[in-house]
Amino acid sequence: MATDSEEQDAALLPGTRRALDHRLAVAQAEGRVPSAVAAVVRDGRTVWTGVRGGAVAEAGGGPAPGTQYRIGSITKTLVAVLVMRLRDEGLLDLSDPLGRHLEVPGGPGVSGASGEEVASATVAQLLSHSGGLAAEPRGPWWERTPGDLRPGTADLFGERPVRHPAGRLHHYSNLGYALLGSLVERVRGAPWDEVLREEVLRPLGMERTTPLPEEPYARGWAVHPWADAVLPEPLADTGRMAPAGQLWSTAGDLCRFAVFLSAGDDRVLGAGSLAEMRTPAVAPEASDGDRTYGLGVQLVRSGGRLLAGHTGSMPGFLAAVWTAPDERLASVALLNATAGTAVGGLAADLLTTVAEREPSFPAPWRPRSAADPELLALTGPWYWGPSGVALRLREGRALELVPLGGAGRASRFRPEEDGTWTGLDGYYAGETLRVVRGADGAVSHLDLGTFVFTRHPYDPQAPVPGGVDPRGWRAG
Template sequence: MDVEPQALLPTTRRALLHRLAVGQAEGRTPSLVGAVVREGRAVWTGARSMLDDHQPTDDVQYRIGSLTKSFVAVLVLRLRDEGLLDLADPLERHLPGTPAGELTIHQLLTHTSGLAAETPGPWWERTPGELRPDLTDVLGEQPVRHPAGRRFHYSNPGYALLGALVERLRGAPWGEVLRREALEPLGMTRTTLLPQAPHAGGFAVHPWADVMLPEPLEDTGVMAPAGQLWSTAADLCRWAAFLAAGDEKVLGPAAALEMRRPASEPDDAQWTAGYGLGLQVIRRDGRTLYGHGGSMPGFLAGLWVSEADGVAAVALANATSGPHATAIAADLIRIVAEHEPRIPGPWRPLREADPDLLALTGPWYWGAAPFTLRLRGDRSLELTALGAVGRSSRFRAEADGTWTGLDGYYAGEQLRVVRAADGTVGHLDIGSFVLTRQPYDPAASIPGGVDPRGWRTS
């Protein structure tokens, strides 16, 4: 099946369907659904099934597992934006009585709390929620496995705590809060806590024989915020579009951007994975993707967004193991990006040019290392290293005449223009680093000074 097939080229659609077909056949899953979003709009859906001539549509529900965590994180950030909590607050301040009260909300969101990855037995994903009625059953006697804030350690119980936090501050079940505050405003009518027809059944496929075993579909109770939700490809396309751009009805663009920034953003260009506020961030095929994977008995899910390509993708399967849903979703993005690369908007000159800002552009030197400074829209600046090594960064203009770094080594650092006594530009100061118009400009104020003999051959 195709939705708006004219939106993508026939060769692109065939390549997408081929990837789904390979994923379903090699992953040995009863069914596999995929969808693609481009520039905020669903442009393709496809499916493969073990049943000839009967493919699931984008309105069939699948369990989405830990993708649920991204929904819970949005509810927590809404509380933050309303001033009802601070992410630095200890949990105890808002949800007293748990053995994890000293952990911060930020640590729970980013899996840096040190909490155990799973609950004490029995296996919560295959256990009726009524057998684990409250948070003490979720955490056990020794819930902390690592010192808080020291390392990333994925924790399902941590998100159970966040769901309970939402319930405490909203005075309503978290699922009801989610429906009212996020799902309905975004038009996601087919995302629910419990399955609603039409929905797929979950199966385990025997590793050494082509036979299947139905998986139990349990309501996980207090653990539900970690992985309970059911959704459809169509609804998840709406969620992907929201994660990409935000929506003031739910969470604005600035907060949506905050979600996908790794909690500890690596400076190393070789990094491959991180975790933000309820979102995974990965590097794959040379591009940065954010979203989340999910698994529950009988189901696998993956949702990724590529900001650079303006493309998002979803993959849903009804097998406990076999198909790599997150890899398939990433491949759908790659296929679209390679077959139909994003067409950039037309270049346009600035509406007006400030002579003082224009005077800052061009070559600068940190010591002997060359850089260029470019003027962008909204008075922003972009520093680009020209040598084999160097620290590039974008800078946002501030009202006080300084600029704040947005990425890389200089993220959060201040860029100042330091002027000479006659008012001309003397040098740039970025967090105490001095950039001059000439390599080690003798006229500039450089810590340590410049050898008066100047440059020489020996």
């Protein structure tokens, strides 16, 4: 009888599975990683899992898809989901300064001015690492030391908790996510990890994602840089810093999380809010190349596609989860070594292998069951001056503006209750699209953030700014 794993793998061609197995084997061997577990998700289903290594004795047997590994900063994405839930419930706004919801006392040697700067960073800036906060809390090395060294929020701050003007650049901050975890606790009135379990992990079926390891779990190792020897890494409960990288999880649970990150789940967070998280919030630093950051989500271009997810590292562990929502693909990689392998590159390669060898089929086209005649009447060509665009009707009264001839500004629009539409992307993101009617009730033109779109180029019957020459179009 076929095992569950064999039934899952059957969805991929044998050549694709072998290519995935080979890529994982090379990463484990050349990276000198004690063990590695990886998986690929397609169309919401795990279609491949791979396990390599296990030569180092582990309690509970060798590594398996159900073995826990520490996931490091993937924890941040889960915390960001909690913050976005608060926003969607109206309990905070992303533009709110941190100090509106959380008291930010000065730490040892911290001036009042520095404390005020921390408090003035907005929730969105903390989510996108653009609040200007220091990368790390005050010493010692928080990832390898007990969290009871920093029992309170004030104990996180060194002498200079703010290193850059807020909103000016992307500066990765573990300290910022520790504060976001405290924000969740303050608003919800419960520890952040308990809130996470009730609001995210249980609804998504992530029963093996926990703050502290539960057997079977992989032990963390450092591999000697010049010898084939290993050294055990300490397992620290990082306390107040836990929202920055504390969690443990399995390949199976991270596959469930990847499905959620791709499509949303109304029990946790809708697709619209997740799309917002995947939107670049800050410009990349020059050294980052094709990498940037959304709201709790890393964005990286690999193989010509934009991947969204997060990598993670803690002493003894490396982890990554990437999603390509448009292709309905995701990948996961978990390693128990402090360094040696680019885990984000490994996970990206696994996803790319499936995308290139077995590209996803598009969803079958189906006609609409019904369409509003008034909306249908709006579709087709419109003109901003002489520049043509096409307006298309999408599912749920959504609209899409596409330039004719390939050059111009495209955008998608969501419908609002007041009969307008709001731009979702491109130049018109956040702008309002209105249908303007004349005294007789007939559509006169479209107003898009003051841009006037008419049915004919420079229509003399429409209120084109500056007017239209009464002599009309002419030669010469």
